[in-house]
């Protein structure tokens with residue numbers, strides 16, 4: 054917390070930077086999507102729909118109160134894709150920037166990796182970082198588009214159509230936007246394991262966090278002896294661990310139900326893809342409403358955890374979840390500190406990870422109570438929508454369009470909080486406190 | 502955590518003391534309830550029922566897979582009341598003892614209050630404490646029984662019957678056992694505000710924590726200038742705050758539903774009593790299934806929070822909840838430490854309170870996922886049962902008897918964990934770790 058306190062002395066506090074960017078992006082998005090050329094004249098378009106769609110696009114969630122297909126024109130689709138790109142990459146850039154540049158205690162090595170230095174806490178440093186992220190993400194999208202497009206020649210006789218589908222799918226997956234032009238997500242490719250595999254790869258590259266991508270690039274193309282940072286190790290292992298854990302969980306919980314009469318490879322790919330998409334993607338190869346309540350609850354948990362920090366995803370973030378689990382384990386063993394990969398985790402990060410989880414649980418639970426009072430849906434439908442919005446995942450059991458205005462406002466707020474992250478949200482809400490110079494005697498309290 | 506580590510050097514670790522007591526109490530309870538004189542010969546009595554009833558009684562929860570009324574004989578009722586008394590008071594005594602005696606950093610004043618000294622970490626100290634608690638609780642029960650019994654002469658022409666009902670109700674309320682001999686909890690007294698008021702008072706005295714009772718006694722009868730400890734202030738304010746917050750919440754959430762056509766005083770008492778009973782009591786003046794899902798979810802939250810530490814109740818405890826909220830507020834304002842009533846809260850207690858909440862949420866959520874897979878009930882029914890068991894409250898939407906064996910085992914485990922508390926549970930699960938003498942460099946991680 055020492056660092057956060059110091060940050061507040063800057064005019065540009067990290068919370069302010071991110072929140073300001075978000076509000077500007079949403080406002081621009083509302084204006085762009087409200088342009089007459091973007092919308093079909095017959096489609097209804099209220100302010101709450103415009104706000105909902107814009108927040109959903111800027112936070113790359115993908116939930117929608119309207120039918121994207123029936124509301125927008127082809128130029129409208131392109132505008133939406135553009136917003137997705139900048140919504141995802143913008144906050145990814147800013148949160149990486151805040152972490153890298155303002156937190157001066159970070160090692161020289163990480164700084165060198167991202168080609169930034171001590172004095173770059175200014176606009177040119179930010180532009181540099183944005184350029185790097187843009188190049189990397191667009192490179193991934195082009196590679197994905199080429200692979201998917203070429204492969205899709207199998208489905209579309211017309212090569213232009215094949216590459217259009219390939220590139221759109223690649224952009225949607227990499228930004229974790231969750232939108233589609235098939236009209237039914239990836240359900241048409243439910244038995245095409247190659248397309249699914251490429252999509253999972255792209256979803257992962259978008260959601261695993263920019264610092265990891267940079268380190269991976271360094272390792273692959275520049276320096277084979279590169280030692281990965283603690284952050285990269287923790288987030289990658291957690292990310293892949295959750296992918297495996299999610300797949301096994303979904304398979305087990307629905308084994309007597311959805312997977313009952315399916316061959317093993319089909320079951321496996323259904324589970325793997327749906328596990329992967331809960332990180333923040335929101336694409337799906339099936340109608341998730343076919344799963345049992347138990348599996349849906351499990352998916353709520355996965356969506357709640359969400360993606361890595363400094364990525365295009367939301368939720369409490371993988372590192373938060375990992376530190377929670379590890380610290381609880383160490384706490385039960387009576388250890389004083391948390392050691393990982395021969396590094397000691399900073400106590401402030403541990404406390405922060407615990408606070409983030411509790412605040413997130415509180416926000417999601419209170420939202421669920423309010424929605425249960427105002428909306429006519431079942432508890433699992435509401436909980437799924439809430440987790441999906443907070444995790445900026447975009448999966449839904451189909452209630453989004455039928456929410457009341459109050460309900461839509463709550464989902465908007467959840468997408469916003471999920472995307473900017475709980476820490477930024479808390480710092481935005483809190484006012485600066487002048488640290489007292491005096492000290493009171495310490496007194497103990499019985500806990501739990 | 503420094504302290505917990507040190508405690509482990511004693512042969513009698515606090516976790517071991519409490520868990521051992523719990524297991525002995527459950528075993529004795531199974532044996533006593535299985536005596537032929539305790540049960541009606543025609544009633545079914547399987548091992549899982551015996552285990553469930555015993556755990557429920559020892560943890561003063563009050564959930565039951567069988568009909569208490571149809572299964573036990575009159576001697577059986579008395580045995581059950583006896584188990585409730587020792588289940589509630591036993592763990593209350595032990596957890597107070599552990600806190601007071603083993604944590605030597607506690608002030609001299611608290612020590613003097615409870616007439617214990619530095620060297621009393623032995624059996625005679627424990628017996629002393631138990632004696633004090635017993636005297637205090639039995640005094641409360643007798644006072645409550647006399648008031649209720651005398652008042653009930655209005656309902657029962659026979660004075661013996663009136664006092665039997667009065668005393669049983671007083672014991673059930675004070676121990677927060679939640680059992681009744683009316684066959685329908687306090688529903689017959691749904692419009693008798695005096696009986697409800699006395700019950701709320703008794704429930705509160707049982708659930709507000711033994712240290713608070715002792716301080717209150719000192720203040721009232723011995724020393725008017727007594728300065729209440731930080732613990733007493735935090736837990737009392739939180740307890741009363743939750744009572745008010747719960748009442749208002751229930752009134753608001755069901756205003757268009759259950760309270761629609763009721764006069765204000767009736768609505769108020771329904772809400773007040775049901776709010777009060779979620780602290781851990783489990784008695785009720787209505788069938789809670791009449792509430793809407795939203796109110797039931799809100800009650801799940803209240804039950805999850807539960808009672809004060811060192812009381813007859815369960816849940817994460819009021820102090821844990823209070824420290825969570827206060828610390829989150831301070832965290833958002835960038836403060837380094839938590840100051841309350843001119844005292845500084847120990848950092849280890851803050852971390853502990855955060856860990857307790859997260860572990861409790863995880864345990865309840867995982868239990869809900871498993872029960873959703875194995876039981877045929879709705880999500881709200883399951884969540885309510887889980888929260889009720891963890892908060893050792895004993896309210897139910899009526900599914901307890903129809904749970905599968907696996908379902909019963911999960912509820913048993915939840916009552917156990919809720920009663921002994923998350924901290925004791927974690928220390929029970931964890932193995933001692935030898936603290937390393939070396940130190941690794943600290944490295945930061947991006948959180949949320």
Ligand SMILES: [K+]
Pocket residue numbers: 113114115229230231333334335445446447
């Ligand atoms: K998404």
Ligand SMILES: [K+]
Pocket residue numbers: 561562563677678679781782783893894895
């Ligand atoms: K109870």
